[in-house]
Amino acid sequence: MIDFYTNPRSRGAIARWMLEEVGAPYREHRLEFGTTIKAAEYLAINPMGKVPAIVHEGQTVTEAAAICAYLADAFPEAGLAPPPAERGAYYRWLFFGAGPVEAAVVNNAMGFVVPPERKVAVGYGSLDDVVETLEARLEESPYLAGERFTAADVYAGSQIGWGMMFGTLPTRPVFEAYWNRIKDRPARAAAAAKDAA
Known part of the structure; x- marks a missing residue:
């Protein structure tokens, strides 16, 4: 299970698209700008206080492009990265x-x-x-x-x-x-x- 931290009005939409492409199960944590996105609990995951972020098998990945690259590698059966x-x-x-x-x-x-x-x-x-x-x-x-x-x-x-x-x-x-x-x-x-x- 992937933990997915997002807000629907953010670059989190890119990460969600990628999550749907790879078909991996994920649990959404919706954060609000100005409140939960800057809470200590989330800052421990992403000190920038920005979304998106994912946590998968002990790995924390932030930045939408990095999440896309990570998921393509973590789920190669989806065919979203060349050999x-x-x-x-x-x-x-x-x-x-x-x-x-x-x-x-x-x-x-x-x-x-x-x-x-x-x-x-x-x-x-x-x-x-x-x-x-x-x-x-x-x-x-x-x-x-x-x-x-x-x-x-x-x-x-x-x-x-x-x-x-x-x-x-x-x-x-x-x-x-x-x-x-x-x-x-x-x-x-x-x-x-x-x-x-």
Whole structure:
């Protein structure tokens, strides 16, 4: 049994989608912002006082991308990670989502603009650089890691879907086509229904 700490209006939605994809039993602990999420009991699990987090077989994992990677490895029968010898693209795009995409989108949403002459000092360069890189990848491949859906699509795909929904990423035909390929997966529908409830 996995203990899953979340709030439905958070990145916990990504972890829940991944939990549903792997089909592992989990027990939900719903935390509230400003109260239980900062309680000593939860801070012992995640000192950042953020969700999501999971505890599985004595292992505590925080950060949505790390949870996706962990669950793909812990439940290999779900087929959400390529064989170890073929994981280059998988790791690249999973962590591109966790690094450049996350930073560029959040900074853009907060109104932080990197001066062009300082782009080299920022890991993502600019939002335009990130968008063009994602667009080029999805023009050459149906999924981020290649020909099949993986945990990289759960994580970075969520970022793309939310980005278009909230206007923090531009809506591009290739992003819409990609999102349409992944958004109706049964595991995502199940996760969304549980969060909505």
